[in-house]
Amino acid sequence: MKKFIYLLPFIALTIFSCGDEDTVGDLELNFVATYGGQPIATDGSFYDYQNDQKIQFDEIKFFIAEIELENKDGSATSISEVERIDLSRKDEVTAAAGESVIFEKIKGGDYKSITFHIGLSERLNNLTPSDIDARSPLQDGTYWPDWGSFIFTTITGKADLDNNGITDHNLVYHIGGNQSVRPKSFAGEVKIEDNRITKLDFTVDLKEMFMANGQPFDIENFSAIHTEPEIMEDLADRMIGAFTRN
Amino acid sequence: MNILRKIVFFSFISIVAIGCKSCDPDVPPIDPEDDLTDIPYNSTPYELPKLIDFPPMLIPDDNPMTQEGVQLGRMLFFDPILSVDSSMSCSSCHLADKGFADGQRFSRGVQGGFTERSSMAIMNVGFIRHGLFWDGRSETLEDQALLPVEDEIELHEEWPNVVEKFKRHPDYPKKFREAFGISNKSDITKELAAKAIAQFERTMIVGAGSKYYKVFVLGDDLPSDEELNGHTMFFDKGSGLPDAQCFHCHAAPLFTDPDFRNNGLDSVANVADFKDYGRGRVTNFPFDNGKFAAPTLWNIELTAPYMHDGRFQTLEEVIDHYASGGHWSPNRDALMDSISLDAEQKADLVSFLKTLTDTSFINNPAFQSPF
Known part of the structure; x- marks a missing residue:
């Protein structure tokens, strides 16, 4: 019996040294919407656009899909099919906290990057709500039957173009359609450890979207976009530029 | 030996404890007449109708749909015992011929007072997943x-009284037993009553009997020119007609929207x-002040x-309001x-909206x- 007790540490060591095969941890993805680094509040706060013009935000929502961790051998570990992120926040404090999605029991290991689609992959976007489980994030009222697409990204707000403190221009940007999905890979180690939560932080800076590379998006002439494919693709490209992994 | 002593000791303590509990004056004695176990409990699953394009309904795991639950819920919905x-x-403010609303700006409650908001139409409510009532509370x-x-203002009763009325009722104890398998009248609760009403309300699915469904979903009928024009404008389909933008907040097939919005009813400088x-x-x-749910257009x-305050009497007034863009306010x-x-286009929109009428639902x- 005593011999068995002496063997216990050895047995334990053997069991727990079998690599990451049997280890699982949780992965938290946190998203914060900012404008030039300032957390965005949907409380009527104004943010600089151009020429003393201001914009404010009401809704900031988007899908991310086909979330995967890339293994060092190039293979991928699937994390989630789709998530809906809503960054509409009532003040700067809650905006700075952002929104997290947590994935439990992810296979342990050292991964070299995380990838996801901003928007829905064609496979998902070709579904309709009647095909989908009642608990799916896709059942969030974002499907437009006549468009044959979910709304991938919703950004709405208003603008004060004559800088008098009163909004005079509505902004409605609905991005969708298979041409508007943008996969993005975020390089950098992702270490999933046994019984631990690994947190990855992402910033979505909408100044990068509306003022990308010094090229302001023309909100005056394109204030409501939900069908124009070219403008939508431009917005989708700008949106992908807004994402950074911290 | 030690173990044996412990067993004897704890058995003694347990007997004393149980004995004391049975003497507790706060615990009502069980009346054998309240026992319901002689009544068979074999609930039958209720299959909801499936309409093309409609999403699956989210049914809570702890309240599966049963024939008996729906039947009880229907009784409770129509019974003034509440x-x-x-x-x-419930049915006093949700009348079938009014599309399960009540046709009033504000509803009159049991003691003559008026509610502060208009009665909402009960239909397809089982599909709503972002909050019920005008404010989603x-x-x-x-x-x-x-x-x-x-x-x-509304029924002005207290649930403990209602539950007592259920227990004394000649039928309800049996109905609760059949719906939920309770063993005793004392197991009747307000939560079970609410579950039954919810089950009944989930069956109230509207749409299949409408012209919209026959024309634009099944393709079994043809629209009039006016209806087609209205459909085109409602869904921003172009063809030289204006985009009326209606579908943003009233998207098919539910013709509602998960968000709460200020649709410009009132002009205020400050929220x-x-x-x-x-x-x-x-x-x-x-x-969020001044924001309300976008009700279904079925x-x-x-x-x-x-x-929410019943300020518009006609669909024409509603369309005039939206065409105007509403009143400015910060949110x-x-x-x-x-x-x-123009007037013809507004009339066409009304024609289209009337294709959403489903009299087979209200007459079911x-x-x-x-x-």
């Missing part, structure tokens, strides 16, 4: 069903100035007056913008009073 003076039921139908009973805070009262977020022809929804529509015997 009100303080047995004068009103109830997350589930089970929660929603509890509130009107104790509302001092604190709204007379009715609406969603803001629930979230305590001032920028059977909209039957559910006048319109808006007026970004989707509210003026739209240029399953949704009429069982009494």
Whole structure:
């Protein structure tokens, strides 16, 4: 019996040294919407656009899909099919906290990057709500039957173009359609450890979207976009530029 | 030996404890007449009808649909037993011929007072997943069903009284047993009553009998020119007609929207100035003041007056309002913008909206009073 007790540490060591095969941890993805680094509040706060013009935000929502961790051998570990992120926040404090999605029991290991689609992959976007489980994030009222697409990204707000403190221009940007999905890979180690939560932080800076590379998006002439494919693709490209992994 | 002593000791303590409990004057004695176990409990699953394009309904795991639950819920929905003076039921403000609204700006409660908002039409409510009532204060139908009973304007009763009435009722104990498998009358609770009402309300699915469904979903009928034009404008399909933008907040097939919006009904300079805070009262977020749910447009022809305060009597008035872009306020929804529509185009939109009328729903015997 005593011999068995002496063997216990050895047995334990053997069991727990079998690599990451049997280890699982949780992965938290946190998203914060900012404008030039300032957390965005949907409380009527104004943010600089151009020429003393201001914009404010009401809704900031988007899908991310086909979330995967890339293994060092190039293979991928699937994390989630789709998530809906809503960054509409009532003040700067809650905006700075952002929104997290947590994935439990992810296979342990050292991964070299995380990838996801901003928007829905064609496979998902070709579904309709009647095909989908009642608990799916896709059942969030974002499907437009006549468009044959979910709304991938919703950004709405208003603008004060004559800088008098009163909004005079509505902004409605609905991005969708298979041409508007943008996969993005975020390089950098992702270490999933046994019984631990690994947190990855992402910033979505909408100044990068509306003022990308010094090229302001023309909100005056394109204030409501939900069908124009070219403008939508431009917005989708700008949106992908807004994402950074911290 | 030690172990044996412990067993004897704890057995003694347990017997004393149980004995004391049975003498406790606060615990009512079990009346054998309240026992319900002689009544068979074999609930039958209820299959909801499936309409093309409709999403699956989210059914709570702890309240599966059964024939018996729906039957009990229907009885409770129509039974004035829920009100303080047995004068009103849920159905008093949700009338079939009014599309399960009540045709009034504000509903009159049991003691003559008026509610502060218009009665909402009950149909397709099982699909709503972002809050019920105009302000979304109830997350589930089970929660929603509890509130009107104790509302001092509406039914003005207290749930403990209602539950006592159920227990004394000649039929309800048996119905609760058949629906939920309870063993004793004392197991009847307000939560079970709410579950039954929620089950009944989930069966109230509208659409299949409408012209919209036959024309635009099944393709079994043809629209009139006016209806087709209205459809084109409603869904921004172009063809030289204006985009009326309606579908943003009333997307098919449910013709509603998960968000709460300020649709420009009132002009205020500050969001604190709204007379009715609406969603803001629930979230305590001032920028949610003046925001309300976008109700379904199914059977909209039957559910006048319109808006949370019933300020518009006709669909023509509603369309005039939206075409105007509504009144400015700091949080007026970004989707509210003026739209240029002539009289004929407005009439075409009304024609299209009337294709959403489903009289087979309001005349369905399953949704009429069982009494």
